Amino acid sequence: MPEVRLVGPNGEQVGIVSIGDALKLAQESDLDLVEVAATARPPVCKLMDYGKFKYESAMKAREARRNQAHTIIKEIKLRPKIDPHDYETKKGHVVRFLKAGDKVKVTIMFRGREQSRPELGFRLLQRLAEDVTDLGFVESQPKQDGRNMIMVIGPHKKKAEAKAEKAAAKAQRGEDRPAEESAQEQQPAQAQ
Numbered sequence: 001m002p003e004v005r006l007v008g009p010n011g012e013q014v015g016i017v018s019i020g021d022a023l024k025l026a027q028e029s030d031l032d033l034v035e036v037a038a039t040a041r042p043p044v045c046k047l048m049d050y051g052k053f054k055y056e057s058a059m060k061a062r063e064a065r066r067n068q069a070h071t072i073i074k075e076i077k078l079r080p081k082i083d084p085h086d087y088e089t090k091k092g093h094v095v096r097f098l099k100a101g102d103k104v105k106v107t108i109m110f111r112g113r114e115q116s117r118p119e120l121g122f123r124l125l126q127r128l129a130e131d132v133t134d135l136g137f138v139e140s141q142p143k144q145d146g147r148n149m150i151m152v153i154g155p156h157k158k159k160a161e162a163k164a165e166k167a168a169a170k171a172q173r174g175e176d177r178p179a180e181e182s183a184q185e186q187q188p189a190q191a192q
Contacts, residue, residue, distance in 0.1 A: 002042075003042045005043070006022050006047070022047075032047070032049065032050040034050055073105050074104050074105070076094055079109055080120040101161065103139065104152070107148050118149060125142045128151075135155065136156060137154055137156065138152075139154035
């Protein structure tokens with residue numbers, strides 16, 4: 001009669017038993033006999049509640065999907081002759097995107113005679129990369145693509161880390177607020 005290596009419900013090794021004995025043990029303990037490793041010699045079977053096992057594995061898969069972070073590429077468009085204040089505004093957007101854990105595609109658009117001066121765009125992209133060096137790194141170097149010059153900046157921290165930090169900061173702000181509100185509520189009561 002064929003034999004299987006049997007593992008108990010708590011992970012303990014029962015040993016090598018015949019399939020009939022394994023099924024009998026499963027019925028006595030009101031559990032299912034599940035083949036875990038079919039290619040092993042002899043095959044490995046485990047006593048478990050199969051419905052509960054399937055439910056728990058589905059819940060783990062759902063939790064993993066929920067915690068999965070989707071990488072988003074944000075795009076910022078600049079012109080070679082950008083005003084300093086406009087540059088600072090655009091740089092602020094790049095900083096915000098990198099802090100959120102998103103990649104940023106920076107595009108410099110050339111028009112007319114500007115196309116004959118690609119070094120202006122290259123210098124602007126280098127300056128932007130240096131300004132945000134603490135938050136991100138240049139993932140793809142600036143390259144000319146027709147009338148545009150494109151560079152991609154990737155964040156140092158992952159999207160999931162950025163999400164966790166944002167949630168922690170929000171929770172921290174939430175803890176600070178009730179203390180302030182209760183202090184404001186007590187002041188009018190003392191004035192009366």
